[in-house]
Amino acid sequence: MSLLDGQADGRKGGQGPVEQSSAEASSARPPDRPEDGMNRRRFLKVLGVAGGGSLAATACGSSSPEKLIPYLLPVEDQIPGVATWYATTCRECPAGCGVHARVREGRAVKLEGNPDHPINRGKLCSRGQAALQGLYNPDRVRGPMARNASGNFEPISWQDAITRVGERLGAAPGAQVRFVTGNEAGTFDRLVSDWLTTLGSSGHVVYEPFGYEAQRHATREVFGTDELPWYDFGAARYVLSFGADFLETWGSPLEYTRGFVASHAFADGTMGKFVHVEPRMSLTGQNADEWIAPVPGTEGVLALAIAHVIARDRLGSPPSDAARLRPLLQAYAPEAAAERCGVSAETIERLAREFAAGPSVAVAGGMGAQHADAHATAAAAHLLNYVAGNVGRTVRFGVAPNPAGGSRYQRLAELSQAMQDGRVAVLLVHGANPAYASPAGLGFASAIANVPFKVSFSRFLDETAMLADLILPDHDPLEQWNDFEPRAGVNLLQQPVMQPVFDTRQTGDVLLELARLMGGRMAQRFPAATYKDHLQNGWRRLHQQRGSRDAFEAFWTEALQRGGVWSEPRSRGAALAAGATRVAATPPAQPEGRFTLIAYPSSVLYDGRAANRPWLQELPDPVSKLGWSTWLEIHPDAANALGVTDGDMVEVTSDAGTVRAVAWVYPGIRQDVVAMPLGQGHTAFGRYAQDRGANAYQLLAAEPTAFGGVQHYAAVTVRATGEHENLATRAGSRRQLGRGIAQAVTLAAITAEGFHPFHEAHAAPVPEPIEKVLDEWQEEQYRDWKERGNYAGAHPRWGMAIDLSRCTGCSACVTACYAENNLPVVGKELMQRGREMSWMRIERYFEGEEGHPPEVRVVPMLCQQCGNAPCEPVCPVFAAYHTPDGLNAQVYNRCVGTRYCSNNCPYKVRYFNWFDYQEPSDQAFSWPEPLHWQLNPDVTVRSKGVMEKCTFCVQRIRGAQHDARMRGTPLRDGEVVTACQQSCPADAMAFGDLNDPGSRVSQLAADGRGYHVLDGLNTRPAITYLARVWNRAEA
């Protein structure tokens, strides 16, 4: 666990602006580590202001006499004020994206995607951005803890802790030792298994709540392989999804988003088509050109019917053995199928033709669609791909992400039973929280009580850790040495990007130490002194396998710098297995007089593991736009029937249990279906997660399905409780009121007569000459601008172009903005009063007449940096003013707080500091120690009573300009990258100089689809939106 080595070889070379003073402003005292006294490395951690801390960095300034505590020995790669970057791997979900951690003065302050990473290509989602809040989470377990006689946890020393475990393991029969981990594909996974085997146990249970059991079961049936296929969205011009939320959580969201956008975004007059089949319109569904809501559970029927038509009319170009499927498909003639799934035969015929027409792909197996017959859905999708001849083209094997590892809910159920029967002596839990993320009926929590000795390696006091006897907190993924293999041929490395924040220890090291302690076989089997050595031994083998010519050290260093090693994927097709012909769709019976509940994965909180990240709690859900809560999506008509409306508390009861949630009326859902996101309703897990919303797992049936997974559908009754709460959202009107905020056009229309941006209607047309006079007067003003003081001379005009045909509304940009610009988190109560501070928000509007399935449009709304800004002239003190390079700057320390600028801002993108979010004594304090370690030193932390806003990450602009000046060459286009743009998985944003005709942004701004929001106000925004294009026949 040597930080120094890690940084030495992991060095990415410094970037970022030199900001000495601000650097001091933002460092704070490191935490005290009681037991290991004064070691040399301690000092290396320390730099900058002790005492005052970053919270001194307020717009109204200063704190008492400050002390500078220097490094005792300077660290060669830590230059005060200069950022250092380290490559590592994001472990917030099993996708395995590569990240670069920006480190300032020994603190990780920002995560960004690793540009040459095979999976995320430099992009990062909200959950990835928020990994920092796992690292700096104030509710982390700060050291080993044991349950004392009175049943409370009390801190103990590592030595003591490890001895205790050693004794118990020594005493227990090896077979009765069980180890539950999350998906750790890689060295750690192998270590755990070997470790257990050496102990004489085969009890390694991998549990990922999102286990994709249905999809894996189906793949084994149809193609006889245990691995999942990889889908080439980029090559598919036609995507047909049966409830696979591939833009949210399914498989490898960032990778699939990239592929999807590549083929589906409007470019050169053409684009792919996307049809989404799901009873509920998920975020993925909102991005579909066509949304089909079949009878719940009948997607399989629909898929097979489509396959039927393709086979019948010989539309596809399938491999010869597809013929074997004919008898199976016979049973799914469109007319019959239409009956069962409630989708007209014509539609089925049309879908079949469209699907077979070009390179296409059908995907299925989202957790939100994992009902009793989900394996049939997945299998049907496989067959559909097969008969259309997609397998081997857009559907490939050998390179697929493996989000679940070996996880099967079945195994957890068995373990639970074993514990119940007292067949488990020692239970170790790492990286999994089954006590929360499993159906209540499973009774995991009660079963665990029968285990004499339970050890948790959790970093947080989550539900499972609360039941443990001993907690040996693991390092945060950003503090540890590790590797991860999200898929074959991709070996990713994790390295510590900074010193451990708390007195934690890497579980790998603990296991090795235990082995040493127990001696004998164990000691021989695991000789490595540290987990890092163990890891490197593994990589030595990898080094030989890859037959790399250079020495291991060089190989290792290069791997660290790149974030791992990966080779060009060598993919293959697959032939039908015997089981393929046995596929049959047998939709579950519709619950009589009850709703079908869909418990779907939250695209923000995933399975609940991210619920203690304040940024994510506050991030408005991409679909409902609610934060800090659990809601029940319900169709308007159903809501009327029940007499509930937005914000009413409802009680949802299934055979398994009852939960309360706030009703959110959503036209994008079937009348007989209600839906609820997973991830909330924690009973532990720290201040941000605990006692918030409801845990939808409570409603799910415990018994494993035929394919060994949890069933995410349940029959429920909904009852209004009569209570009401204000929705925690900024969203005012759901509709655009005809103001052309989010504009869209159909492919048919744009090909026929191009795109005509929205123009506000006037009762009487403004006479031509007057328009002319006005424009001239405007221009006159600008000429005048240009000649004054700072404004004289050539300046860039910073601008942005946002392509709405790429934007999926995933909201990664919003979290990135929080991370980059020190935005405070205000909490539920203030969010209910619309006071969240997100400089960037994704506005979501419903189109189409009431009662019909809505057309959902999203538009990222941030400061438009108007050339003729209404906010500027009204500020009495020039706190809001126009910079020479065209930004609407806000001088925080000059602001008096009249809020006139905000009143006069038509886009409402100015945010006021209602409270002292950076003042520890304040009720709205937003950065409890050590959360504030994350604060970006280059950005002022705003104080009470001032207005703040987006300025296109001016600190990055100034930083880049500084570097350019220092190296004496002009700024290149694309050198300045704003935080939002950097993170955008769909690459929907371009930023640069509008005065430079060659810049990417200028070219996009000139695009035929370009328009300005509220153009009629003559604010001359610097942001050009490119209209959304729907691939629809009708104009």
Added chain:
Amino acid sequence: MAAVARPEPVRVPPTYSEITHDIAATLGRPGRTWYILLGFAISVMLLGAIALLYQIRYGLGVAGYRPPVMWGVYITTFVFWVGIAHSGTLVSAILYLFRSAWRTAVYRTAEVMTVFAVLTAGLFPLIHVGRIWYAYWLVPYPNQRQLWVNFKSPLLWDVFAVTTYLTVSTCFLIVGLIPDVAAARDVATGWRKKLYSITSLAWRGTDQQWRHYTRAYLYLAALATPLVLSVHSVVSWDFAMSIVPGWHTTIFAPYFVAGAIYSGCALVITLLVPLRKAFKLERYIHEDHFENLAKLLLLTGMLVGYAYAVEYFIAWYSGNEAERASFYNRAFGPYWWATWTMIICNGFLPLFLWFKKIRRSIPAMFLLSLFINLGMWFERFVIIVVSLSFEYEPYAMGHYTPSWVDWSVLAGSFGWFFMWFLLFAKNFPMVSIAEVKEIIPMPRKEDAHA
């Protein structure tokens, strides 16, 4: 204003000595009611003060603001009090220039009200800023930071308008007081004698003094008159200069001035009725005065009603979607109750003033004036809050509800105003002794012998 008719002469005219005596009597020992009222006013003011301190400590968040409604009760109340301040100058200065004699009995009350109303209004821009401790940055002054204020900002114009108005109206009041405090000085004793001796600026009532005095008063009146129009016009530009639908309209200046005088006259009535009872001034302030004020009310009230109508018409006629939506939202949106309170109180109720019976019935006038005060506060609330809650960006629309802090500060402002008013009423003549004497018929010899 000439339209305002001369009142019929006082039936049983009091003699000079009676006048001096009656009015000086108002300065006598305060009774218990006065102390109770004063105590009440002060405690309400303290409540507001506490709320304000709380807000300064924790930030504006403790008030009910809900983006996009960034201005709420505070600015509403600011405009309300500035408006109140107008009738004072109107009655005392403009009517003076028009030589309408009936003003003499009431103008002092109006003036006092003006000064204290501006004093109250002036607090609100400070109360409402986020960093009150930097509020002085709104004043242009040379500083080492080499920064200047933005003269383009209507808020800055406010700063000047309000301070100017405060200065001028205060001077006007003090000058008007001179002969009266002199008279009071001659009867007073103790600390009051000192107070009056100072404030009467050694007035002896010589012809020369009178000559200078009347000139000075005339010029001051001339100086104050344009302010009646300018000040509230400037205040209205805070809104008219912005691009907020419902604010961005050219009618605002005259509309606000009319409204200001309207609300001012209403409050004058609200104050006069109890005052004349308490000070037994029925002989000096009677139906005629109320009737004249009522006519003023009727005129301005109908101007205001007309302005409302024009607003809606233009909103429709402009064809501007945002404008139309904004006004539709006013009338039928979540704030319909506020809008209709305003329209009924300010638009319809004054129509009762067409009836002479009502104009001359003091209880009716009192009641009416209360409704108009209420209505005028809501007018500002509707213009400011309701417009802001429904602007251009549909996603960012929001509903604002004031918190206890807003309400306490609002109440406190009334406490503050009445505290000053009560203190003044007991220490200075509320009716101008000198000018009342001017308008009663010359006493004849036989009266003296009778």
Added chain:
Amino acid sequence: MGCHLIAGATIPEVAKVREAWSANQPIEWLKVHRMPPFVHFPHMRHLKGETAVKAEITCQTCHGQVERMPQVYQFSSLKMGWCLDCHKQNKVTTDCSACHY
């Protein structure tokens, strides 16, 4: 550290430095030149920037003759006016967002 084993070995202040080293304690220096946190001031630009080089700005220009100070004190006011004077004198930007963001 190497130097101070010999250089100024007799000076009591230097002795403190040696003590700190042997005690394995970082020295807690008192901060003399303090910028409010809402100002961003890159030293490099003010020394190596072309204008700075032309104007022959050195450490001493702002920090004074530190080498001659028995005890370091704040030489310049570091007030905004002081910044602006120099910026105007050298005809470089006076745009607010050059330092405040």
